[in-house]
Amino acid sequence: MSMTIVFVTHDVEEAVVLANKVVVLNPRPGRVRETQTIDLPYPRDPASAEVHEQARALRGRL
Structure with a gap:
């Protein structure tokens, strides 16, 4: 079973440390600007x- 978690942050380093994919709005x-x-x-x-x-x-x- 796979799981998706959405985590919202304004800290780019934090996003890079925690995420497999970063979505910039x-x-x-x-609206999605970049993934x-x-x-x-x-x-x-x-x-x-x-x-x-x-x-x-x-x-x-x-």
Whole structure:
């Protein structure tokens, strides 16, 4: 059995650490702007260079 959990955050690093997929929404109206798959192995270290690199790349496309 698989499970889907929706977690809402404004912290890009937190999203990269916790998620397999990050969905970025546009402001008003809230529509999907971009979906990014995070392919880092678990457990993810919030202080790792890989997490910061993924977050920086995601922020760069916003």
